[in-house]
Amino acid sequence: MPAIEINGGLVEYELLGPADGKPLVLTFGGRFAKDHPGARPLADALAEGGLRVLVWDRPNCGASEVQFFGPSESHMRAETLGALLKALGLGPVVIAGGSGGARDSVLTAALFPELTERLVVWQPVGGVYSSMNMAAFYVLPSITAVRRGGIQGVMEMPEWAALIEARPSNKQRFLDLGGDGFHEAMLRWLDAWVPKPHQAVPGVDDALVRTISAPTMIFRSGQGDRDHPLRTSFDLHTLVTGSEFVEPPWAEDAWERASERARQGKGTSLDPWVQAAPRILGFAHV
Structure with missing residues (x-):
């Protein structure tokens, strides 16, 4: 493709x-x-x-x-x-x-x-339920993984490992981002899922x-x-x-x-x- x-x-x-x-x-x-x-x-x-x-x-x-x-x-x-x-x-x-x-x-x-x-x-x-469920599914597990095992722990998660298998260049992209960079991104994206006034x-x-x-x-x-x-x-x-x-x-x-x-x-x-x-x-x- x-x-x-x-x-x-x-x-x-x-x-x-x-x-x-x-x-x-x-x-x-x-x-x-x-x-x-x-x-x-x-x-x-x-x-x-x-x-x-x-x-x-x-x-x-x-x-x-x-x-x-x-x-x-x-x-x-x-x-x-x-x-x-x-x-x-x-x-x-x-x-x-x-x-x-x-x-x-x-x-x-x-x-x-x-x-x-x-x-x-x-x-x-x-x-509330839908947004919190999405945070729990898409973001929080990755935060736990990077805090416990760094970027290597992230790459071993099935969802991210599948992307590395599909596009091998993704492995180096994870390594270049590093644990700190990945953690910062996940915290930023987590905030978007927190229900807020005036955000349908x-x-x-x-x-x-x-x-x-x-x-x-x-x-x-x-x-x-x-x-x-x-x-x-x-x-x-x-x-x-x-x-x-x-x-x-x-x-x-x-x-x-x-x-x-x-x-x-x-x-x-x-x-x-x-x-x-x-x-x-x-x-x-x-």
Whole structure:
């Protein structure tokens, strides 16, 4: 797969669909790679619908190189995506993403309005439980590892070891950063997850979200989805003037049921996402 150097690190990407199709960049959640079996069907369906779809391995995901700059991991990813779109000559584009990708997409649209034709988001993370859960999953274990075993302890963690295996140059990048540099980055990123007034999207000031002027479609989150609270999706809708707040194409408890099946080894938590393809295609082709 092609890779390009962005902000000092290699970013691997792939372009799907017709070369003359309207460009759309799809950003997945978690630290999932661009070929994640749960989200890739959505990318393929959008490409089959005539869009030129960019999927990419964000820094610290898949086969891209690790990076640790910015006030939060999502700020780093947004800065990377903006630079990637400019390097590929793709802007303005439809920016779309779910879960963690929703946060990355919102930030990209706010920071790079000139690159944003339209914005589509679903299942944004927010609220006390969701934010604290993300901190406990993505940041705190790494802080514990570096405090106990230095940068070598970090590189032995399964999540970081997998990135070194996928892109061997990541080993030297960890060594160059060192334990102190990694610890400082994790503490900085941890702060972004602490719930704060006037931040419906964790780590992102409401005032910045309000600057988004591109036509925006927000899928309502499911009732009882503690990982992606309904309130956060509604708050985001109220912050983006003129945004469309639409019903989700999946069942009310789709996230919970998909996550349960994933724990049983019967799929992934992102399997329902492909159901959003028709609605996204209609919004993108307006």
